Amino acid sequence: MERWWNVIARYRWMVVVVWVLAAGTATLVFPSIQDTVRRQENTMMPADSESAAARAVLRQLNPDSEAASSAAVVISRDGGLLPGDKDWLRAKSDEWLRRKDELGIVSVLTAFDRPEMEAKFISGDGTTMLMTVDLPKPDYDPATQDTVRALQKEIGDAPQGLSVHLTGSAPISLEYMQSSEEGLKKTEILTVVLVLGILLAVFRSPVAPFVPLVTIALSFLLSAGIVGLAATWGLPVSSFTQSFLIAVLFGAGTDYCILMIHRFREELGRAPDRLEALIRTMRTVGKTVVYSASTVLIAFFLIGFAQFGLYQSAVGVAVGMAATLLAALTLAPALMLILGPRMFWPARIGSGASHGESKLWGRMGSLVAKRPLAVLLATVLALSPLTLLFDGKRSFDDLAEIDPKLGSVVGFRKIEEKFSAGEVFPVTIAVQADKSLRTPEGIAAIEEASDAASRISAVKEVRSVSRPLGERIRELTVSDQLAKTNEGLADIRDGISKVSAGLEDAAAQTENGIGGIRQLQQGLERLAREADGAQNGLRQAASGLRSLEAAAKQSADGAGQLHGVAQSMAADLDSLATSFPELAADPGYQALVAKQRGLAAGLEQSAQGLRQLQDGLSRIAPGVSAAADGLGQMADAQRQASSGVAEMTGKLGGMAGGLREAAGALKQMDGGLGQVLEAQGGIAEQGSRQIEGWYLPASALESEQMKAALDFYMSPDGKTTKIEVVLAINPYSAEAMSYVDEIRSAVRQSLSAAGIEGAVVKASGVTAQYHELQGITEKDFVRTALLVVAGIFVILALMLRSLSAPVYILLSLGLNYFATMGLLEYIFVQWLGYPGLSWTVSFFVFLILVALGVDYSIFLMARFREEYEPGGTAAAMRKAMASTGGVIVSAMFIMAGTFAAFLYSGVDTLxxxxxxxxIGLFLYALVFMGLAVPAIANLLGDGNFLQVGSPRPGAAERMRSSLES
Known part of the structure; x- marks a missing residue:
């Protein structure tokens, strides 16, 4: 290693220049983390999550749809909206539609466009009105954010007294990001100020802080650039990534620099040669820095195995720790060699050259050495009640994270107050079937599912293809149709009653008419008898006429004969007169001749009359015979009529009975209809919830209303549809999330019961997404926590060459975590009234406390091992505590200071x-490092470390050998 430090010493200025160039290049050339964060969804759900799958299914509804996010304009006025307010909103709608390409919007929808949806856009009290705006890009896309900013400016000219706010997923996302970025800027400034202040207090020199600040600043810029570049290749990043980079790098990096600077100062006091002091420094604390940084690096690297993208985004800190470790092993030594003793100006090396031993920690070491078990038990008993305060209450309300005075939050709260919180973020159920649902049966099944979801207590309304406006189409429900049927049945019942009464009247009249008909029958029978008598008389008359005719003929013949005789006698008289002229003059003769001639003429007339009589009689006789025959026929006809009347009388009697039977049957039918109507119990009046039946005629699918609903809620092939469930409660609340499974299950079971077997039913939306996150994050927490603990255990075991020390160090970290979370939850939930801690807090607090808290264990245990001799555990621990106690406290204040800057970020999670x-760092540094861990080490004695070969030389011997070398 000495060659390495010789290289650093020879090229120390080049090392500084390389670091400056590398940091500058990363900052100017590589993409920034913030730009990448703006393009990624805040929650970064796993690709195989239900929410992601549901969104993929919903995209099939309308593959050509241009809308990917939305916003809502909320206008309100106390006392009620004025006509001018609505006119202003209408004008904005028309203007934005004309300028939609310029503004970057897809469509605008208001109550002016859809009068039938007025109740969805105007509050019941008339004080609030909505306008929705569809946007073509996702919420976090820069184009969407530019559009939201433009729309925020557009609504600035509202009428005086009118409250106007822009809310919805896109505006909320924008203002959440802006709040996070503003909080990050505050954190950056406060972190630098706090670190600088602590460094000045620790070193009491304006020069010494320059080394850690430059080292950490350049390593941060380099790592931020690398993380930004890696993010473009798929590395997950979030608003937490840069926040943690700043806090962890400035906190841990400064701690490492303090550790090295203090030891360098100590070594300079022993040997003024800079390189010699640096070599000795790095030979002792260098390993500590490497192991300490490795634990942080490994812990954050293992986060990459999390399933949840937001958790994975912390893996960027591992990149930062690698850069920080490299800077601590290159840049910081180069700066220390350049500055040398001047780094501690105005102090002189020699006076207070070393960090000095902490008297407080020395006393604590002595107490622990004397009564380790009592100290351990007292510590555990004192902290255990804090762990009981931790109930695991979590909040998923993103809106609670940011300033409630922001426009998107105010607008959301206004919608929540006047309409329903679920109006902005409904639970969307995606349904995918293996057959088309664009049929009366399919739509009826969707209606059954919609009705099942609407029965859940927290549901305000359900929107689907069967109820596009949130209410079922009444005309197509069985209840409505049954109500109309009831009305028809009632009319039929009235008609039956009238017919029944009419039949009874007809039966009575028929019975009355039967008596008259019977009299007619008797009269016909009497007439028939009279006709028979008349027929007999006429027949006798006809016979007499024939006799008279014969007599007349005989008389006519006789008269003719007499006429001939008379004419003959007259001729004889004429002859006689001729013979006897005297007779011609004789009056007696003349008289006789005249009589004779008169007799002849009379006889001739009589003969003619008789012949006429005969002729008349010959004519009358057939008529009389015919009349006799006619009377016979008439008598027969009268007898037949009498028989027919008798038969008709019987039939009329039967008819009267039939009419009465029919009237009785109709009365029974009327009673049956009455029972039907009574059994139905006024279903139409009781509402559709008493019967879920749905009847959709095939012809109704062609109606304009149904076509519009089908196009919006169902895919062209009919295999995919959605059901929007609007909750009556805050969609971010734990209560709302508790209903997601019930809603999904209700829809799935209803579809199955309706014959839609095997349908894929998935939930999407804010509520469903966070509900799913509950399970995902809990599993991720357990898995990554085990990985982190295992990784740290390996590092500690290799560093300390111990199996027992890593165990009790990790146990102390675990107890510290639960005590910290109990106190934290008490402060924010019980004291400040939050519904729960933000849902990411427990994970990140664990990760950071374990990854960074273990540094203090490494500081202490590394020095403990350095001082340790077999049989001298108590002395070695006391020495280690006295020597490193001040460093641990300084490091703790620096790390706590960097994270204390989060308190001014304005974001609740941070x-x-x-x-x-x-809280956790203070507890661990002062309580666990000062009491619990040393107590356990004292109790274990020589069991702290693995004894391999001959005992290691003592610290004094090693120090002497080091000085001699």
């Missing part, structure tokens, strides 16, 4: 981590 580190 404040809590800083507080925990300060």
């Amino acid at each position: 404040v809590q981590i800083g507080t925990g580190i300060v």
Whole structure:
């Protein structure tokens, strides 16, 4: 090793120049950590996490969608919004849409665009109104941050008295990052000031602090550049990376420099030669620095095996520790050689040349040597109650991390007050099926799942393809349809009652009509009998007419004969008159002739009349016969009519009975419908929750409303859909996270019951993501803690050549951690009223306390081993405590000072981590290093170290040999 220090001594100025160039190049050429942090998501979920898988599924809903993040403009006025307020917001909406390419936005949505969603955009009391803005890039993308800054300026011209704030995922992310960066700047300045002040107090020289400050500053710049470059290759970084780099490098690096400078000062007092003093310094404390830095490096390197990206981001500190160790072994020695004794100006080497032994630590060493068991028991008993205060309460509320007066926080709280906190960050359930859900059955299954989720107590409303506005489409629910059916059944029941009454009236009228019909039957029967009599009379008349006709014919023939006789007699008389002229004049004869001629004419007329009578009778007789036949037919017809009337009377009687039976059946039907209506119990009035049925006609899929819902909530192939669950409680709260599993399970079980077997159901969103983080971080904590403990155990075992010492050192670190966390949780939860410690605090406090606290053990135990002789444990420990106690306290104050700067960062997580580190370092340095660890070492005696070969020479002999060489 002496050759190495000779090289450093010969090229000490070149070493300084190389470090300056390296740091300058890393700062100017390599990417900065902050630029990389701005591009990465704050939580950095594992790629195989459910939240990441859910986001991948949701991207399939609309692969061509340009929106990747969002913001919300919240306007409010006490007493109610004025018309001018709404006009201003409408004008902003129209203007931003016109300038969307210039502003870098995708779309703007207000109640003016979607009147049916007015309840989602305007509060019930009319005091608050929302406007959502979709952005094309993720929250942490620089383009998104530029857009948010532009929108913040755009809302600066609001009407007087109108409160306007920009909130949502993108604005919250921006202001969280700004708060972190501002806190980091404060931390940087305070760290340098505190370290400088402590160094001035420790060295009482304006020159000596120059060595650690330059060493750590250049190593920090170099490591920050390397980490920034590595981040572009995939190394996880976060806002914690740079904060921890500053605190750990300035704290641990300064501690190492103090250790070397104090020993260098001590060695200069013994041998004024700088190189000789440096060689002796590095021969003794050099190994301590290497082992101490190695524990920190190994601890932070093993963080890289964590599953959670935010935890992994601490691995950058390992890079910083490697650079710091290299600087401690090259740059710091070069500066010490350049400055030499002048480094301690105005003090002289020789007066107080060494750090001196601490009287307080010497007394503590004596007490521990005399009563180690009592001291150990007293220490454990005093600290154990503190461990019982640690309940593991954690808070995942990012909004609580930053100033509540920031616009994004005020806007969020306003939405939380007037609408629901879940409006900004709903729980999104991604559903992926192996068949299309763009069917009536598929959408009905989604509705069943939506209804199941809506039944959970913490859920305000559910939005899905079946309820795009947060409420189910009433017209398509069975309850609504049943209500309408009930109305129809009631109408039918009324109609049945009326028909039944009408049938009963008809039956009564029919029965009344049967009596008249029976009288008609009797009349027809009587007429038939009368017609039979008339027929007989007519037949007799017809027979008489035929007889008269014959008689008339005979009479006509007789009259004709008589007429012939009379004409003959008249001719005879005429002949007689001719023969006897005298007779012609005889009056008697003339009279006789006249009579004869009159008789002949009369007979002729009689013959003609009889013939006419005969002709009339011949005509009348057939008519009378026909009339007789007609009367017979009429009688038959009357008899048939009577029989038909009798038959009709029977049928009418049956009809009346049938009508009464029909009326009775209708009455039974009416009673049945009444029972149905009574059994349904007014389901329509009781609401859709009493029946989850859903009926969607295939034709409804073509409606404009359903098409819009399908396009927004379901992928084109129908195999992917989402269900948005809006919580009624703060989405960051532990209570909200406790409902995620219940929501997911309700959706999965409902889909399975609806026949959608094997569907992939995953939860996404802020609440689901942090709920998943609870499990991930707990597992990561256990795994990485075991790795860190194992790594430190190996380093301690190799350094101390001991198996027992690493065990009780690690046990002391564990007890210190739980005591620290108990006190920390009491301060912030019980005293200050926080719901819990920030969720990363327990992990980082453990990591830093173990990684850095073990340095103090190394300081003490390395000196203890150096002083140790078999059988002289108590003396060696007393000497080690007296010699290193001041160094440990100085190192503790420096490390605590760097982390105390976190208290002014303005970020709750850093404040809590800083507080925990300060408490833990004070406890470990003063209590565990001053009492517990020395007590255990004294109790173990020679069992502290492995005895290999002959006993090692004592410290005095080694020091004498060193001086002689």
